[in-house]
Amino acid sequence: MQFRNFKMVGYVVYGRGSFDQLDEILSPQRKGDAPMVFLLDHFFKGKALEGRIPLRGKDRLVSADVTYEPKTTQVDQLAKExxxxxxxxxxxxxxxxxxxxxxxxxxxxxxxNPGSSADYQGWDLVKNPGVYKAGIPTISGTGAEVSRTTVLTGPTRKLGMNSDFTPFDQIVLDPVLAEGVPVNQRFYTGMDCYIHCIESLQGTYLNEFSKSYGEKALALCQEVFLHKDHWDAQSDDQLMMASYAGGMSIAYSQVGVAHAVSYGLSYLLGTKHGIGNCIVFNHLEEFYPEGVREFKKMVDKNKIDIPQGICKGLTDEQFDTMINVSLGMKPLWENALGKDWEKQMTRDRLRALYEKL
Structure with a gap:
């Protein structure tokens, strides 16, 4: 039997105010006068966080437009520049x-790495290590800070560059940075973590490694979104750790039906990942009955709107595009439904699911 030997993040710093150590953390990684390039979510343009970035020498600050999820063309253009x-x-x-x-x-x-990032969409296609990479989340839930993938929309599909060279060398987990996130956005992104956990814990790939992280992340999500009467500083601490643990859980297993279906929405309609997962998960009682029941309680408790009817009026061709993207996510379907998943998740069954959304 071949056991999975996977790459984790090199260094992790956690704590309120830890962002202030960034200059000290980056100093040993500087190579001559080659700059550090900071990609800052465009949400922070002109805000206080922008002024706290430790720029030195030729360092470059790029306002990253993430109105839509990253495209291979955007990656290629920035790397070329x-x-x-x-x-x-x-x-x-x-x-x-x-x-x-x-x-x-x-x-x-x-x-x-030569060529286009679209050439590396898939599993273990990246041949050379990249430059030093650090990730600093300002919202909690995606698990992107620890995952071995970088999800990109390419010319023909939405698929990650899944490789041992993808994880960050360093992450800085400072819950203060997540304060003040709009309530709906915080919920959608937090639910990405919750859904990771449900899919991982009920998947066929489950083992004690992923189970240990998944159970902890799930408990933290339940505490924050179900059991607390109001949001406080501790909630930000807890959700940031839930995101980390949820990301670690799927590192050794996989996600499932909600993610596989939401990739189709994102590719065709540009639906953001967190809200897309919520839209899909809302209709997955047949796959995750307890999880969906609990999810609906969280939606009610937090007074969140989940969009309905987003696939209304789509053409057969558009449905086919989403189905093709979704069925391309083979490891996700196998984790959710087992080795014979293709017999269970037919195109007609998937089409019927998309029509509900």
């Missing part, structure tokens, strides 16, 4: 949500 301007860089630092961190991972990889 950096190569043309500097030849090489000391590192790429992603500060923001999952999309910003995924963008940083992808650009970091493409600094040292």
């Amino acid at each position: 950096l190569k043309d301007a500097y030849g090489t860089v000391s590192g790429v630092i992603g500060i923001g949500g999952g999309s910003t961190m995924d963008l940083a991972k992808a650009v970091g990889l493409m600094m040292n």
